[in-house]
Amino acid sequence: MTIPAITSTSNETLSAALDRAINNKTKPLGSLGMLEALAKQIGLVQNSTALSITEPAILVFAGDHGVVAEGISAYPQDVTWQMVENFLAQGAAINVFAKQNQCALHVIDAGVNHEFGPRDGLLNRKVAPGTRNFAQEPAMTAQQCATALEHGMALAAGLPGNVVGFGEMGIGNTTAAAALMHKLTSLPVAQCVGAGTGLSSEGILHKQRVIEAAVEKHASVTAPLDVLATFGGFEIAMMAGAMLKAAERRKVLLIDGFIVTSALLAAAKLQPNILDYCVFAHCSDESGHRRMLDYLGARPLLQLGLRLGEGTGGALALPLLHAAVNFVNQMATFESAQVSEKSE
Numbered sequence: 001m002t003i004p005a006i007t008s009t010s011n012e013t014l015s016a017a018l019d020r021a022i023n024n025k026t027k028p029l030g031s032l033g034m035l036e037a038l039a040k041q042i043g044l045v046q047n048s049t050a051l052s053i054t055e056p057a058i059l060v061f062a063g064d065h066g067v068v069a070e071g072i073s074a075y076p077q078d079v080t081w082q083m084v085e086n087f088l089a090q091g092a093a094i095n096v097f098a099k100q101n102q103c104a105l106h107v108i109d110a111g112v113n114h115e116f117g118p119r120d121g122l123l124n125r126k127v128a129p130g131t132r133n134f135a136q137e138p139a140m141t142a143q144q145c146a147t148a149l150e151h152g153m154a155l156a157a158g159l160p161g162n163v164v165g166f167g168e169m170g171i172g173n174t175t176a177a178a179a180l181m182h183k184l185t186s187l188p189v190a191q192c193v194g195a196g197t198g199l200s201s202e203g204i205l206h207k208q209r210v211i212e213a214a215v216e217k218h219a220s221v222t223a224p225l226d227v228l229a230t231f232g233g234f235e236i237a238m239m240a241g242a243m244l245k246a247a248e249r250r251k252v253l254l255i256d257g258f259i260v261t262s263a264l265l266a267a268a269k270l271q272p273n274i275l276d277y278c279v280f281a282h283c284s285d286e287s288g289h290r291r292m293l294d295y296l297g298a299r300p301l302l303q304l305g306l307r308l309g310e311g312t313g314g315a316l317a318l319p320l321l322h323a324a325v326n327f328v329n330q331m332a333t334f335e336s337a338q339v340s341e342k343s344e
């Protein structure tokens with residue numbers, strides 16, 4: 001397996017040209033706030049002052065987690081496959097929001113503990129029917145982790161558009177994500193763990209203890225790929241692979257909540273330049289997400305109290321990407337509209 005090479009988007013000449021294009025629009029300097037930074041970032045990713053959004057797509061990766069045996073989720077494991085059925089039936093929140101914003105949606109079985117059989121609309125990339133319980137043994141073998149990454153890379157390579165959002169479904173995956181966060185940021189487990197789908201405060205404490213014992217057990221594991229294999233999930237590793245390939249192909253990466261950002265944490269340890277390509281859709285209500293975003297130096301676009309996953313934050317932020325592109329392409333300049341510029 002080869003990790004894609006990702007170059008930084010920094011380019012002084014283009015950066016100055018984008019600043020000029022943005023500042024010449026008929027508005028007080030800087031008055032479109034974060035949309036201006038977003039437009040500039042999209043221009044740098046696309047290596048152009050002629051911005052576009054073509055065929056945006058969201059990839060939703062589903063996988064199950066052996067660590068659910070430790071009683072770390074408020075919902076049973078079967079919800080993972082049941083929600084995959086719901087995605088296929090167009091009944092989930094992500095179906096509604098993706099459709100509302102004319103965004104393609106692809107559902108991937110990365111490792112669900114259920115036999116779906118051949119199904120329209122489901123991409124079968126099942127590595128295994130769920131990971132092992134990382135409280136007892138590594139969640140994946142190194143080979144399984146590499147396979148997941150490779151499937152993710154191939155999926156991203158096959159996308160026609162220039163914006164790709166990431167989403168996931170997997171009961172137990174906030175436990176995996178919190179463990180990854182702890183290992184990859186060195187923040188204490190207590191600052192990484194949260195309620196997930198809705199644990200009580202005792203439930204959160206139990207989840208914290210399970211993670212603390214597991215990181216103690218696997219204390220010698222430190223290299224990013226080994227951390228991903230030991231504590232991650234098939235959907236998390238596949239997302240990380242897809243993110244790396246999408247950045248290599250100079251697509252804009254739309255980052256959703258806590259679990260998606262944990263996949264990015266792993267990807268960014270392998271290729272730090274990937275962060276140039278990432279738009280952070282929102283700050284999730286999952287305790288720990290804000291700290292994860294701070295660690296990455298990320299400024300999320302939205303704060304809506306979401307804690308759903310599925311890529312819903314990305315789908316909801318997509319209109320803001322369109323707004324950023326459209327203001328650069330369609331607004332008049334001071335010159336074209338004969339509006340007077342700043343006098344002091």
Ligand SMILES: O=C(O)c1ccc[n+]([C@@H]2O[C@H](COP(=O)([O-])O)[C@@H](O)[C@H]2O)c1
Nearest residue numbers: 073170172174196197257258284308309
């Ligand atoms: O995206 C988030 O920030 C987020 C926060 C909390 C929960 N989730 C979703 O809830 C599931 C994992 O929660 P849990 O409690 O089973 O670990 C998984 O399917 C995620 O998509 C997602």
Ligand SMILES: Cc1cc2nc[nH]c2cc1C
Nearest residue numbers: 075079169197308309310
């Ligand atoms: C119903 C349900 C839907 C979800 N979507 C993403 N994670 C989820 C978890 C649950 C429990």
